[in-house]
Amino acid sequence: MPLRYQPMPSDLAARYRRLEPDAYGLAPERHVSDGQGMPCRHCLANIAAGDPYLILAYRPFPELQPYAETGPIFLHAEECTAYAGADVPPILTTSRDYLLRGYSANDRIVYGSGAVTAVEDVTTRAGELLEQTDIAYVHVRSARNNCYQCRIERA
Structure with a gap:
């Protein structure tokens, strides 16, 4: 079966990059990557050492409900291209x-x-x-x- 790997929506990533509130109503935290295990949920690639990134609370569901898990994710602080490939990211x-x-x-x-x-x-x-x-x-x-x-x- 052909599959599609979906990243975080680009409009939402742009909002977080403008430091708009995350799923908990807080501004994303800005840091600099050491290159170790910080996968961006927009381009679906690791954030390189020295690159700025954001940590924020993300809820990948359209609305609150009992199964709408929220948790921490990483995101390039600067614009990156949304993953659009059919292969495993x-x-x-x-x-x-x-x-x-x-x-x-x-x-x-x-x-x-x-x-x-x-x-x-x-x-x-x-x-x-x-x-x-x-x-x-x-x-x-x-x-x-x-x-x-x-x-x-x-x-």
Whole structure:
């Protein structure tokens, strides 16, 4: 099944770069990258050493509801190009495994869909989940810290 890896929406990334409030109503924090494990959720690539970045609370859901998880993410402080490739993005190649979880069209977790998945099996597992009619999209999260990475949809 062809997949599409979705980054944070560009309009939202632009708002955060203007230091508009995050999901907790706070201004994003500005830092300088040491180049170690700071994946940007807009270009879906690691933030290079010396580059400025933002840390902010992100809720990748359209509205508040019981399953709308919020957590910390990194974002290039300067404009970057939104990831638009069909291949596995760079940020999903830096860990040995990730948590994949399916969500319904009304943004609720589909119980039984969540599993820690080896990096080499992410594409296969996402495709299997998206073959289920009750799953509209898949979130990829850190298997260790539960940080949101990106969304996977049917292409």
